[in-house]
Amino acid sequence: MDVVTAEEMRAFDRDTIERLGIPAIALMENAGRAIAEEVIALCRRRASEAGVPGGGMWGAGAGAAGGVVRNSEAGVPGSELGRDGAGVVGGEARHVGAGTARGGVWRNGAGISGAEVKWEGAGTTGGGMMRDGAEAAGDVAGALSGRGAPGFGADAAGFSVGGDAALTLAGAGGEHWLVLAGKGNNGGDGLAAARHLREAGIAVTLVYAAAPESLAGEAALQRDAAAAMGIPAVVYGKDALDLAACSGIVDALLGTGSAGAPRGAYAELIAAANASGRAIVSADIPSGLDADTGETHEPCIHASVTVCLAFLKRGLLQYPGAGAAGRVVVRSIGIPAALAREGGVQVSLLTPEVLTARLKVDLARRRSPEGHKGTYGHVLLAAGSLRMSGAGLLSARAALRAGCGLVTWALPEKLLPYVIGSVPELMLAPVTGGDGEWNAGTAAEVLRLSTSRDCTAIGPGLGRFEGDTEWLRRLWEETEGPMVIDADALNILADTDYRSWSRRHPVILTPHPGEMARLAGISTAEVQRDRIGLALSYAVQHGVILVLKGAHTVIATPEGLAYINITGHPGMGTGGAGDVLTGIISGLLAQGLEVDQAAAFGVYLHGLAGERAARKRDHPAALIAGDIIEAL
Numbered sequence: 001m002d003v004v005t006a007e008e009m010r011a012f013d014r015d016t017i018e019r020l021g022i023p024a025i026a027l028m029e030n031a032g033r034a035i036a037e038e039v040i041a042l043c044r045r046r047a048s049e050a051g052v053p054g055g056g057m058w059g060a061g062a063g064a065a066g067g068v069v070r071n072s073e074a075g076v077p078g079s080e081l082g083r084d085g086a087g088v089v090g091g092e093a094r095h096v097g098a099g100t101a102r103g104g105v106w107r108n109g110a111g112i113s114g115a116e117v118k119w120e121g122a123g124t125t126g127g128g129m130m131r132d133g134a135e136a137a138g139d140v141a142g143a144l145s146g147r148g149a150p151g152f153g154a155d156a157a158g159f160s161v162g163g164d165a166a167l168t169l170a171g172a173g174g175e176h177w178l179v180l181a182g183k184g185n186n187g188g189d190g191l192a193a194a195r196h197l198r199e200a201g202i203a204v205t206l207v208y209a210a211a212p213e214s215l216a217g218e219a220a221l222q223r224d225a226a227a228a229m230g231i232p233a234v235v236y237g238k239d240a241l242d243l244a245a246c247s248g249i250v251d252a253l254l255g256t257g258s259a260g261a262p263r264g265a266y267a268e269l270i271a272a273a274n275a276s277g278r279a280i281v282s283a284d285i286p287s288g289l290d291a292d293t294g295e296t297h298e299p300c301i302h303a304s305v306t307v308c309l310a311f312l313k314r315g316l317l318q319y320p321g322a323g324a325a326g327r328v329v330v331r332s333i334g335i336p337a338a339l340a341r342e343g344g345v346q347v348s349l350l351t352p353e354v355l356t357a358r359l360k361v362d363l364a365r366r367r368s369p370e371g372h373k374g375t376y377g378h379v380l381l382a383a384g385s386l387r388m389s390g391a392g393l394l395s396a397r398a399a400l401r402a403g404c405g406l407v408t409w410a411l412p413e414k415l416l417p418y419v420i421g422s423v424p425e426l427m428l429a430p431v432t433g434g435d436g437e438w439n440a441g442t443a444a445e446v447l448r449l450s451t452s453r454d455c456t457a458i459g460p461g462l463g464r465f466e467g468d469t470e471w472l473r474r475l476w477e478e479t480e481g482p483m484v485i486d487a488d489a490l491n492i493l494a495d496t497d498y499r500s501w502s503r504r505h506p507v508i509l510t511p512h513p514g515e516m517a518r519l520a521g522i523s524t525a526e527v528q529r530d531r532i533g534l535a536l537s538y539a540v541q542h543g544v545i546l547v548l549k550g551a552h553t554v555i556a557t558p559e560g561l562a563y564i565n566i567t568g569h570p571g572m573g574t575g576g577a578g579d580v581l582t583g584i585i586s587g588l589l590a591q592g593l594e595v596d597q598a599a600a601f602g603v604y605l606h607g608l609a610g611e612r613a614a615r616k617r618d619h620p621a622a623l624i625a626g627d628i629i630e631a632l
């Protein structure tokens, strides 16, 4: 799945309209439908969670034709809102109960609109106007003939008609949604959605953030269509408004055209929507979110669901924005996905499909029946010190669990007696250093060890020592095979300009935000401000694979590509989890994966193992790094 910036989004929008000839209004209609479908899906989920039969919050029977539906459960008068000003003034909300007869061209079950209605079973196809929405979720033929829905056997001779299930909500009569509409196209999306919600029998009131006459282009067209349908509307600041007096809110205030912190009415509506306690469905992005960096301005919508249009936006994957979006659903609106590939989009969500199709990773990690430990490679690990011996053990064990054949752990000789037998599968290579700490004189020994290993990992529990920069430079320039640099080895790099160092084999750096801050010479807060942007620029400038750890780890490559991982668990914020990741990545490298494959797949597996390990604990806080290894 591609991940885009606001600018890329606008370019693909323009290309679709101008080159492919798809009218902008068509895209907006599709956006509106997608938003409405997700609102209806939320209503269904909410109703089923409330244990209300019939799929609707109030049950199919409650939707009496045109009747006033009171939703006593939520303490919110259902349809009275638009009638007597208990909530929203400015026109009456027309309440189309589920039972109200009205025509409507049915869409096929897949929810794909089309002029033709597909007749299941009868084998014939043809257009047709069908009865109202009461039977929408059921089977019209069955209802018409009074018999049950056609199954097999005696009833098979009849035919059935599927309805537009995605835009139908049993018990819709009790729902009343407010659509907060900005004056841009995000607002236009919301206005289009309002019509579809009305079609589903849901009462809707539009809340314009700006004077409706200030809308232009497609948004103005949507405004007029909504008015022509008699959808009630109020203007913020002119009409009385109580955002809590509804059953849900569509946030269509600001989208990718937003700049800076929300201002004026927009800011006030965002704050009021958050304060309402009502479920909020955001169009494209939560209003107040920076679509590129994930920065949340003050105020920013906290959505239950974000219906992201066409392509996933970078800001929805980066905290704090990722924490404001709720459940993110990416919906196609008619902009071809291929435009992202053709347009050179750099960032992908790290999914199994991306691992397979773009990184060519064999997720099954198939093994030859003739394989032996030599087949699966040999990791050299230069790590551990008297006070941090565990880091070496964790990395070494993780490499073995990741599937490599052999691991040699080079460690200060004084540690040896204490770790012998800790991991029987591990080979130990003591290097000289009397006091249990590393020293600059060990570079030659590590280099000698590296000549017969497939990759080298340096850093976990290493500590700092006199001459460590020159020590690392020798290893950087002279070790064979790919190298993984972590922990204190990263701090050594941060203290020097290593871009002058020569390197024949690729390098993976695995900093957490604090180590990244030191590497980039900025504050940790600045690192977190735009993780994707920073990781990409650093990886390209320094010619390394950069694994910027944290919630939604970013894997960036020297070629300017990035993958965003979303496996993992907050319980993984525990000492040693990074050492485990270093081991996993090294173990994959030893098995012959390329550096980008090993980094991305290693992060992905590390996160999955963390999720699995957390589930095994009574509380995820009890998760420790070793649990992650055992869950691989």
Ligand SMILES: NC(=O)C1=CN([C@@H]2O[C@H](COP(=O)(O)OP(=O)(O)OC[C@H]3O[C@@H](n4cnc5c(N)ncnc54)[C@H](O)[C@@H]3O)[C@@H](O)[C@H]2O)[C@H](O)CC1
Residues within 6 Å of the ligand: 009, 010, 012, 013, 027, 028, 031, 182, 183, 184, 185, 186, 187, 189, 253, 254, 255, 256, 257, 258, 259, 260, 261, 262, 263, 264, 266, 283, 284, 285, 309, 310, 333, 335
């Ligand atoms: N593929 C697409 O790009 C599609 C986009 N769609 C929707 O359109 C919006 C982007 O619309 P745009 O008109 O560019 O801007 P916005 O609607 O996001 O709002 C900008 C609007 O608000 C004013 N404004 C900007 N910043 C602020 C602020 N900080 N405070 C207050 N007001 C602000 C500004 O003056 C503009 O008037 C995209 O997100 C999609 O939802 C369609 O779906 C079609 C395809």
Ligand SMILES: [K+]
Residues within 6 Å of the ligand: 186, 251, 252, 253, 254, 255, 282, 283, 284, 285, 286, 287
């Ligand atoms: K929005």
